[in-house]
Amino acid sequence: MMFGQLSHELEVNVLASEAWEIYGTLGISKLLVEDGSAFEKIEVLEGDGGNGTILKKKFMPGSHGFTVHKEKFTxxxxxxxxxxxxxxxxxxxxLGFTLFRVRFEIIEKDNDSCIIKSTIExxxxxxxxxxxxxANTDLVAKIAKVTKNYLIKNKATENAA
Incomplete structure (x- = not known):
C-alpha cells in the first residue's frame, strides 16, 4: 500500500459562515452541476446532506480516468x-485506490475573509x-474556485441592492 496526502487552500473575501452555507449543505452539489465545469450530474442516493449521505457523481466527459463514483459523507x-x-x-x-477521502474545511481568517482548505488522503x-x-488537487481547486466566484458574485449583488 502507498499512502498519500495533498492539500489546496484558497482565500475568499466573504465570511466563513457564508462559505460554509455552501460547503456544509447539498447546495454545493447544485452549484457545481450548474457551473458545468466538473460534474454533469450529482444524484443524492441516500440522506439529506448530513452524515451518511451518499451521492453518485457523474463527471464531465474526459475530465477524469473514470466517469462516475459514489461517495459518502463520513x-x-x-x-x-x-x-x-x-x-x-x-x-x-x-483504479486501485483502497481509500480516497476528501476533507473540506472553512477556516475563518478575519472578520470578512476565510480560507477554503481541501485535503485529500x-x-x-x-x-x-x-x-x-x-490523486491531485485539480478537482478540489476547481470546486473552491467555482464556490469563490459564486460567493463574490452574490456579495456584489447584495452590496448593489
Missing part, C-alpha cells in the same frame, strides 16, 4: 465547519501505484 461538523467524504464505489476504487495498492497521478 463527518460533518458545523461548529468546526468541516466536512469529510469518502469514495465508496466505482471511480478511484476501480488516499491509499493505493502497490500494483496500482502508477494511478496515483489521478
Amino acid at each position: 463527518k460533518l461538523d458545523n461548529e468546526k465547519r468541516m466536512k469529510e467524504l469518502e469514495v465508496i464505489g466505482e471511480g478511484y476504487l476501480d 488516499y491509499d493505493v495498492k502497490e500494483v496500482a501505484v502508477a494511478n496515483t497521478s489521478y
Whole structure:
C-alpha cells in the first residue's frame, strides 16, 4: 500500500459562515452541476446532506480516468465547519485506490475573509501505484474556485441592492 496526502487552500473575501452555507449543505452539489465545469450530474442516493449521505457523481466527459463514483459523507461538523467524504464505489476504487477521502474545511481568517482548505488522503495498492497521478488537487481547486466566484458574485449583488 502507498499512502498519500495533498492539500489546496484558497482565500475568499466573504465570511466563513457564508462559505460554509455552501460547503456544509447539498447546495454545493447544485452549484457545481450548474457551473458545468466538473460534474454533469450529482444524484443524492441516500440522506439529506448530513452524515451518511451518499451521492453518485457523474463527471464531465474526459475530465477524469473514470466517469462516475459514489461517495459518502463520513463527518460533518458545523461548529468546526468541516466536512469529510469518502469514495465508496466505482471511480478511484476501480483504479486501485483502497481509500480516497476528501476533507473540506472553512477556516475563518478575519472578520470578512476565510480560507477554503481541501485535503485529500488516499491509499493505493502497490500494483496500482502508477494511478496515483489521478490523486491531485485539480478537482478540489476547481470546486473552491467555482464556490469563490459564486460567493463574490452574490456579495456584489447584495452590496448593489
